[in-house]
Amino acid sequence: MVELRTINRVPLLGRTLILLMASMFFNFATAQQPFVEYSQRDSTYLKNLHRRDRSPLTVDQLTARHVHRWQLSARRKLIELLGIEQIAKDNRGHQCRVVLQESMPEDGFSRRLGTIETEAGMELPFWLLIPDDSESKERPLAICAQGHGGNSWNNYAGIYQSSAEREKALSRNATPGLEAVRRGYITIVPAVRGLASAVSIADPKSRHGNQLCRAQLIHCLLAGRTAIGERVWDCQRILDWALDELPQIDSKRVLFTGNSGGGVLTVYMAALDQRITVAIPSCSFTSYTDTSGFIFHCDCCLVPRVQSELGDFSDIGALVAPRFLLAVHGKQDGLHYYPAVESAMTNVARIYSLLKQEDKFAHRWGEEGHKFYPQLMWPFVENAFAELRK
Numbered sequence: 547m548v549e550l551r552t553i554n555r556v557p558l559l560g561r562t563l564i565l566l567m568a569s570m571f572f573n574f575a576t577a578q579q580p581f582v583e584y585s586q587r588d589s590t591y592l593k594n595l596h597r598r599d600r601s602p603l604t605v606d607q608l609t610a611r612h613v614h615r616w617q618l619s620a621r622r623k624l625i626e627l628l629g630i631e632q633i634a635k636d637n638r639g640h641q642c643r644v645v646l647q648e649s650m651p652e653d654g655f656s657r658r659l660g661t662i663e664t665e666a667g668m669e670l671p672f673w674l675l676i677p678d679d680s681e682s683k684e685r686p687l688a689i690c691a692q693g694h695g696g697n698s699w700n701n702y703a704g705i706y707q708s709s710a711e712r713e714k715a716l717s718r719n720a721t722p723g724l725e726a727v728r729r730g731y732i733t734i735v736p737a738v739r740g741l742a743s744a745v746s747i748a749d750p751k752s753r754h755g756n757q758l759c760r761a762q763l764i765h766c767l768l769a770g771r772t773a774i775g776e777r778v779w780d781c782q783r784i785l786d787w788a789l790d791e792l793p794q795i796d797s798k799r800v801l802f803t804g805n806s807g808g809g810v811l812t813v814y815m816a817a818l819d820q821r822i823t824v825a826i827p828s829c830s831f832t833s834y835t836d837t838s839g840f841i842f843h844c845d846c847c848l849v850p851r852v853q854s855e856l857g858d859f860s861d862i863g864a865l866v867a868p869r870f871l872l873a874v875h876g877k878q879d880g881l882h883y884y885p886a887v888e889s890a891m892t893n894v895a896r897i898y899s900l901l902k903q904e905d906k907f908a909h910r911w912g913e914e915g916h917k918f919y920p921q922l923m924w925p926f927v928e929n930a931f932a933e934l935r936k
């Protein structure tokens with residue numbers, strides 16, 4: 547470990563070399579150690595089971611002139627696999643009702659608690675944060691989606707149940723909604739189904755491991771849906787409402803971001819909904835499986851048949867192109883594996899390169915763990931929004 551105090555006494559060129567070597571050591575060491583180890587039998591089985599060359603819609607062999615057609619096919623297939631057609635069928639004729647409570651003034655913005663009934667009887671709460679003086683000019687829209695953590699959607703908007711919760715949220719930079727509104731964006735922070743305790747289905751007798759997100763998944767699978775499909779459905783209805791009813795929003799500048807489970811949702815939302823012009827998945831965007839066969843994401847992110855009928859998660863990320871996409875990861879994030887992330891991001895970068903849109907995709911590593919990295923995220927958003935305003 548190289549200590550910063552020591553580095554600061556070394557001249558600039560030497561300091562740069564030391565940091566470069568430390569970084570290379572980190573990359574090399576992390577890449578050399580397997581993420582997990584399976585028995586010989588399991589390893590053979592899993593490697594065979596998750597072979598990527600069986601996936602019909604991978605981007606590996608794609609050429610520039612086929613990207614658009616591939617995106618149409620892959621998007622159609624993804625809608626089917628997520629069970630979104632089923633959710634739409636179940637909600638035919640349903641009108642999403644939105645109720646907003648009174649506006650509360652904060653320092654530089656106002657806060658309103660709202661609910662949206664995205665399907666009959668399912669009322670999702672959300673925070674609507676509006677910068678002061680928003681009537682006078684068009685504002686970008688930011689939707690910040692929570693990950694696992696029953697109350698984290700409140701934390702994202704700067705609401706805490708206790709000082710300990712506040713300290714924890716601040717230490718993980720888990721306040722993107724607050725940051726977005728302070729940057730002048732109209733901001734929505736929804737409670738996410740299966741992740742926020744306020745909108746989760748109970749797990750009586752702990753039949754599904756006492757995990758609300760897993761209970762959601764199991765119920766969805768039986769009904770021809772997925773948990774991710776429900777989350778995408780909800781966020782799309784919120785987006786419908788916001789773009790229709792909040793006239794001060796500039797529809798060309800729409801950010802969707804989230805960390806962890808919220809980052810997974812970010813990738814799917816941006817892949818399917820082209821109204822999102824800037825997407826920032828944090829600590830989440832990697833392949834479905836390691837080369838060993840290990841599955842990185844939580845059960846609730848499962849999309850049945852996605853590998854056999856579509857491709858890898860990185861292929862799904864290629865559906866965001868040519869819109870702005872920044873993937874952020876933490877070097878010390880124990881949930882993800884450096885080589886798998888790098889390989890997945892190379893896959894996405896190739897599509898942006900084929901489309902000659904390299905400037906719209908970036909992948910950045912933060913120095914710490916499973917958290918937001920505002921210092922990496924906001925400059926990318928500001929640059930993207932500046933481009934989109936032209």
Ligand SMILES: [Zn+2]
Binds near residue numbers: 807
């Ligand atoms: Zn989960």
